[in-house]
Amino acid sequence: MTDIDGNAVAAEIRDGVADCVETLKRAGVEPALATVLMSDDPASETYVSMKQNDCEEVGIDGIHVDVDDDAPAEELYDTVDELNADDSVHGVLVQMPVVDQVDTRRVLRSVDPAKDVDGFHPENVGRLVAGNPRFKPCTPHGIQRLLAAAGVDPEGKEAVVVGRSDIVGKPMANLLFGRGEGGNATTTVCHSRTDDLASHTRRADIVVAAAGIPEFITADMISEGATVIDVGINRVERDGESTLVGDVAYDEVADKAGAITPVPGGVGPMTRAMLLYNTVKAASEQHGVEIDLP
Numbered sequence: 001m002t003d004i005d006g007n008a009v010a011a012e013i014r015d016g017v018a019d020c021v022e023t024l025k026r027a028g029v030e031p032a033l034a035t036v037l038m039s040d041d042p043a044s045e046t047y048v049s050m051k052q053n054d055c056e057e058v059g060i061d062g063i064h065v066d067v068d069d070d071a072p073a074e075e076l077y078d079t080v081d082e083l084n085a086d087d088s089v090h091g092v093l094v095q096m097p098v099v100d101q102v103d104t105r106r107v108l109r110s111v112d113p114a115k116d117v118d119g120f121h122p123e124n125v126g127r128l129v130a131g132n133p134r135f136k137p138c139t140p141h142g143i144q145r146l147l148a149a150a151g152v153d154p155e156g157k158e159a160v161v162v163g164r165s166d167i168v169g170k171p172m173a174n175l176l177f178g179r180g181e182g183g184n185a186t187t188t189v190c191h192s193r194t195d196d197l198a199s200h201t202r203r204a205d206i207v208v209a210a211a212g213i214p215e216f217i218t219a220d221m222i223s224e225g226a227t228v229i230d231v232g233i234n235r236v237e238r239d240g241e242s243t244l245v246g247d248v249a250y251d252e253v254a255d256k257a258g259a260i261t262p263v264p265g266g267v268g269p270m271t272r273a274m275l276l277y278n279t280v281k282a283a284s285e286q287h288g289v290e291i292d293l294p
């Protein structure tokens, strides 16, 4: 079994992004990413501050806007409108989930599609499905890069995605079965209503576990030598301590898999790296400055 080192692959992407930042700055463009948080979830605060640290590391101007979680929803909508109108901001990310008083679909629709570095705007979702993506959603894009780094070409292979979320399962399936680099796999999407899940995952050369259930994928569900990508980030209590586990029962699956991503240190760092990638791509397109994306 080989561990696929997400931290190492993400560091390479960040190096390439830092070069893009240099190119943009030489052309007079200061790439900037705005993160917006309207939530009282402590995990969200951690993720947003990680994204801001990443920006600093590669020379992207990170702007953070905190909206009071008791404020009326209009405050979030207005914040997004202001960031859309600000030419010095190239990427806008509203951290999900947002508080209950906010209409999530309205927020996703309200981000300028040209600044939608998450790739969640319906126009960008449509472009992805049509096979002409503008911004590939960060987690599935990061997974494509992890597979490539592990020397796994999905073309012609059986890929099984477990989970049908808008942010991982659906876009992941589209990238895996789509044409082009990192695609062309025969792709099955399984979910909570799938009968006999194991009969699907056992046939897979590549399993992407994105169900949001701790240690859901066990060794008996995986074929010998398969590539296993664990998207889960679940905080669980273990021996009186809070630890992070994925959607894959790592120890037993690792013995059987050909390659596997750990949690932490697998998909998570790649999600953040591809966000930086999308930010320099956005800046490049908004200013007509050519860059060499990593």
Ligand SMILES: Nc1nc(=O)c2c([nH]1)NC[C@@H]1CN(c3ccc(C(=O)N[C@@H](CCC(=O)O)C(=O)O)cc3)C=[N+]21
Pocket (backbone or CB within 6 Å): 047, 050, 093, 094, 095, 096, 097, 118, 138, 233, 244, 263, 264, 265, 266, 267, 268, 269, 270, 271, 272
């Ligand atoms: N608009 C929006 N865009 C997002 O991309 C988005 C979001 N909302 N809401 C929440 C999820 C979650 N997410 C993570 C990204 C990286 C790690 C990550 O880097 N995790 C580290 C360790 C984390 C830890 O130690 O807690 C790892 O897996 O190695 C985690 C979680 C982005 N999300």
